Amino acid sequence: MAAVLPARVSPSLAQLPLAFARRRVLMVGDLVADHYIYGQTDRVSREAPVLIVRHESSEVKLGGGANVAANVRALSGQVTVVGVLGADEMGRALRKLFEEAGIELRAVSARGVETETKTRILAGGVSTTRQQMLRLDRGQRAPLPPKLRRLLVRRVEEAARDVDVVVVSDYGAGVVGEELRESLRRLAADGLPVCVDSRYGLSSFTGVTVCKPNEPELQALVGRPLHTEAELVEAGHEVVRRMGCRALLVTRGRHGMALFDAEGGVDMIPVHGARDAVDVTGAGDTVIAAFSLGLAAGGGFGGAARLANVAGSLAVQKLGTATVSRSELLGELRGKR
Numbered sequence: 001m002a003a004v005l006p007a008r009v010s011p012s013l014a015q016l017p018l019a020f021a022r023r024r025v026l027m028v029g030d031l032v033a034d035h036y037i038y039g040q041t042d043r044v045s046r047e048a049p050v051l052i053v054r055h056e057s058s059e060v061k062l063g064g065g066a067n068v069a070a071n072v073r074a075l076s077g078q079v080t081v082v083g084v085l086g087a088d089e090m091g092r093a094l095r096k097l098f099e100e101a102g103i104e105l106r107a108v109s110a111r112g113v114e115t116e117t118k119t120r121i122l123a124g125g126v127s128t129t130r131q132q133m134l135r136l137d138r139g140q141r142a143p144l145p146p147k148l149r150r151l152l153v154r155r156v157e158e159a160a161r162d163v164d165v166v167v168v169s170d171y172g173a174g175v176v177g178e179e180l181r182e183s184l185r186r187l188a189a190d191g192l193p194v195c196v197d198s199r200y201g202l203s204s205f206t207g208v209t210v211c212k213p214n215e216p217e218l219q220a221l222v223g224r225p226l227h228t229e230a231e232l233v234e235a236g237h238e239v240v241r242r243m244g245c246r247a248l249l250v251t252r253g254r255h256g257m258a259l260f261d262a263e264g265g266v267d268m269i270p271v272h273g274a275r276d277a278v279d280v281t282g283a284g285d286t287v288i289a290a291f292s293l294g295l296a297a298g299g300g301f302g303g304a305a306r307l308a309n310v311a312g313s314l315a316v317q318k319l320g321t322a323t324v325s326r327s328e329l330l331g332e333l334r335g336k337r
Contacts, residue, residue, distance in 0.1 A: 014333040021076040023296040029169035031083040032064030033090035035119040053123045060093040065169030071289035074323035080104040086115040116173045164296035170198035197288045212249045236260040247301040259305045272313040286315035
């Protein structure tokens, strides 16, 4: 087993974000509207044993793969997005947010396709912190029509001609089907880095450049619990061989990350900083965005992973779906936070 490296922020690592503005990222995947409804509650309904929420405000944020793209842009990278949006209220809201963020959108749509939406109701009393009471999910339930799937592949292959790295964000909403996965394998085989974060279907992304599971997803891939670091290392190498990828980045929460490569190397990266996590929502999106930019900027798998480790530590300090800016990342790398 390769030597385990200590945590460090090297001067060269702190230089990587300076090149982000010249790097071009293609984000492919599930575009989600994170819809928040805020309200106040002070009594229980007489109709049923539920709290009554008085509506105060609402907002829509870029979620899922859209949040990955927002993080790339916040880190100053150039980003093009390919995915599916409905011709509905949430689809229009996301299109506007993409435009405001300076993100190039090449979404496909068709009659009857619904935008993937997660509506969260957060409420509290007059002097209390709002708590999430309910989440309502809406979206495409039937498989995408064949014509739409073929159009997605064409959009990806066209956009891939002008980028430095491809990021795939698969939240299980059905956008990344087998035709698209085969196209991504071809891109990776031709030398374009393809980094995949898939919540439920990572095992189907064989032949890509980098896979990014979290530790429970790694356990699911190998079909057994991982109680010790030795078991984790064995599982990581097993998945690299099985997936045929060049690197595997495993996020481990408060234990940091583990990076495996196809040559049998492993880099156990301790968590960055000593602050406890405030909210892990969307932190994985920040990690894959920072990793892909670090890779495109020439940091290699190791440098990109350590950069992503720092960016993830900043993301978990923020409430809800959030992004990390390049200035925040640079400040943390230079010890100026």
